[in-house]
Amino acid sequence: MSGCGDDDxxxxxxxxxxxxxxEAFLTGQLxxxxxxxxxxxxxxxxxxxxxxxxxxxxxxxxxxxxGFSTENGDLLVTAASNVTGPAPQAAxxxxxxxxxxxxxxxxxxxxxxxxxxxxxxAAAAAVTAGGAAGVLPAPAQHVVAxxxxxxxxxxxxxxxxxxxxxxxxxxTDARDGGVDGPxxxxxxxxxxxxxxxxxxxxxxxxxxxxPAAPGQTxxxxxxxxxxxxxxxxxxxxxxxxxxxxxxxxxxxxxxxxPAAGRxxxxxxxxxxxxxxxxxxxxxxxxxxxAxxxxPAAGFIPSSxxxxxxxx
Amino acid sequence: xxxxxxxxxxxxxxxxxxxxxxxxxxxxxxxxRLWTSLAAAVAGYLRAQGAVEPDDLTSELFVGVLRSLAxxxxxxxxxxxxxxxxxxxxxxxxxxxxxxxxxxxxxxEPEDGPPxxxxxxxxxxxxxxxxxxxxxxxxxxxxxxxxLLRLVGGLTxxxxxxxxxxxxxxxxxxxxxx
Numbered sequence: 001m002s003g004c005g006d007d008d009x010x011x012x013x014x015x016x017x018x019x020x021x022x023e024a025f026l027t028g029q030l031x032x033x034x035x036x037x038x039x040x041x042x043x044x045x046x047x048x049x050x051x052x053x054x055x056x057x058x059x060x061x062x063x064x065x066x067g068f069s070t071e072n073g074d075l076l077v078t079a080a081s082n083v084t085g086p087a088p089q090a091a092x093x094x095x096x097x098x099x100x101x102x103x104x105x106x107x108x109x110x111x112x113x114x115x116x117x118x119x120x121x122a123a124a125a126a127v128t129a130g131g132a133a134g135v136l137p138a139p140a141q142h143v144v145a146x147x148x149x150x151x152x153x154x155x156x157x158x159x160x161x162x163x164x165x166x167x168x169x170x171x172t173d174a175r176d177g178g179v180d181g182p183x184x185x186x187x188x189x190x191x192x193x194x195x196x197x198x199x200x201x202x203x204x205x206x207x208x209x210x211p212a213a214p215g216q217t218x219x220x221x222x223x224x225x226x227x228x229x230x231x232x233x234x235x236x237x238x239x240x241x242x243x244x245x246x247x248x249x250x251x252x253x254x255x256x257x258p259a260a261g262r263x264x265x266x267x268x269x270x271x272x273x274x275x276x277x278x279x280x281x282x283x284x285x286x287x288x289x290a291x292x293x294x295p296a297a298g299f300i301p302s303s304x305x306x307x308x309x310x311x
Numbered sequence: 312x313x314x315x316x317x318x319x320x321x322x323x324x325x326x327x328x329x330x331x332x333x334x335x336x337x338x339x340x341x342x343x344r345l346w347t348s349l350a351a352a353v354a355g356y357l358r359a360q361g362a363v364e365p366d367d368l369t370s371e372l373f374v375g376v377l378r379s380l381a382x383x384x385x386x387x388x389x390x391x392x393x394x395x396x397x398x399x400x401x402x403x404x405x406x407x408x409x410x411x412x413x414x415x416x417x418x419x420e421p422e423d424g425p426p427x428x429x430x431x432x433x434x435x436x437x438x439x440x441x442x443x444x445x446x447x448x449x450x451x452x453x454x455x456x457x458x459l460l461r462l463v464g465g466l467t468x469x470x471x472x473x474x475x476x477x478x479x480x481x482x483x484x485x486x487x488x489x
Contacts, residue, residue: 023468040442044443047436048443053347053351057371064343070337070379
């Protein structure tokens with residue numbers, strides 16, 4: 001009986017392996033008889049991990065065949081247990097609010113003079129932008145356009161410039177034989193409306209009663225044409241014929257021609273819409289007056305028949 | 312694995328740096344080299360650990376590896392260690408999911424699954440798998456993890472400690488008690 005009761009035959013003796021020995025075994029550099037069971041494990045693991053690679057899944061096969069993008073990371077490679085959730089995101093204001101606050105803070109930091117300069121700059125920028133868009137009132141548009149064109153290479157829309165060259169444009173068109181009377185008249189009227197000073201405060205026409213300037217009457221221009229010999233010799237006084245009063249002027253013109261004796265003493269008033277060509281309400285009388293001033297005045301009818309309805 | 316000569320063989324077959332750079336640029340051929348060099352070992356590790364579908368899990372794992380490849384830099388051994396660390400974490404996730412949702416009884420055979428190896432190879436692999444699983448069942452799970460990561464993955468003590476979130480001393484203690 002042993003003193004301590006130990007029996008070497010009953011209790012196997014294990015040689016404790018130090019870390020170096022285990023490390024040598026795990027790296028394949030040591031063969032220890034005590035590690036024989038582990039050697040069998042190593043052989044089994046070798047048979048399990050050798051051989052061809054498994055067939056990849058369809059998704060992986062597509063990546064291996066066609067390539068892939070590595071721009072974005074993938075949480076698949078991170079264990080769920082290690083995922084701490086989305087990164088903490090500080091609550092913040094919407095973007096528009098942040099931008100607004102930046103502007104406010106910037107302005108708050110400026111001195112009084114800087115603020116005034118900033119306001120004037122903003123106003124100037126707004127006026128300039130309006131001038132570029134052509135949305136300012138005509139006088140303001142002209143001022144802005146003139147100022148900007150003087151200091152910059154840019155050209156702003158300015159109706160005054162367009163109207164100043166209106167006569168030249170008509171003259172050029174006349175030399176090319178492309179003058180269209182109604183169009184020129186409409187444009188001239190439009191320019192006149194825009195250029196004309198604002199109506200008087202009492203609502204009356206500022207041109208009322210003003211005689212035509214010399215050289216601006218139709219008779220003067222008619223005398224400058226090859227048919228000057230056939231032009232009437234006098235122009236009745238008063239304003240150029242306006243709608244509604246042209247009949248009187250035409251009658252006066254007819255009376256001043258050599259055929260005045262055969263000119264009708266009265267112009268029948270017809271329906272405005274029945275007189276060809278369509279025009280001002282009493283334009284027919286004006287045509288009669290013009291016809292009376294020609295060499296064929298003796299053959300003109302004494303009256304203008306009323307137009308047939310429906311034309 | 313570094314069992315036979317203590318070195319991890321150069322399985323890529325070409326300078327690893329060139330393959331890695333190409334794979335990081337999305338080249339399919341380079342990714343295939345990486346897959347071929349490690350897929351069998353990773354699948355064997357997952358099989359030894361008792362994964363339900365080790366081949367499918369290996370493919371899923373490599374999809375994530377390739378997409379995150381731009382974040383890796385290092386040698387081939389470090390790449391191997393990186394992949395096995397990811398594999399172990401994915402395995403841990405799978406075990407947790409299985410704990411909440413039991414796997415189907417009897418298992419399922421995929422209709423369009425990969426072709427099985429030859430009968431002899433499959434038999435040898437099954438015998439080896441059974442012996443490894445039997446040995447690991449006699450060990451504490453952490454001990455099995457340390458042994459498999461070291462023997463199959465070729466990880467160092469430091470790398471195993473990182474993968475298992477343990478200290479190096481704890482890993483050495485697990486080795487000794489195994």
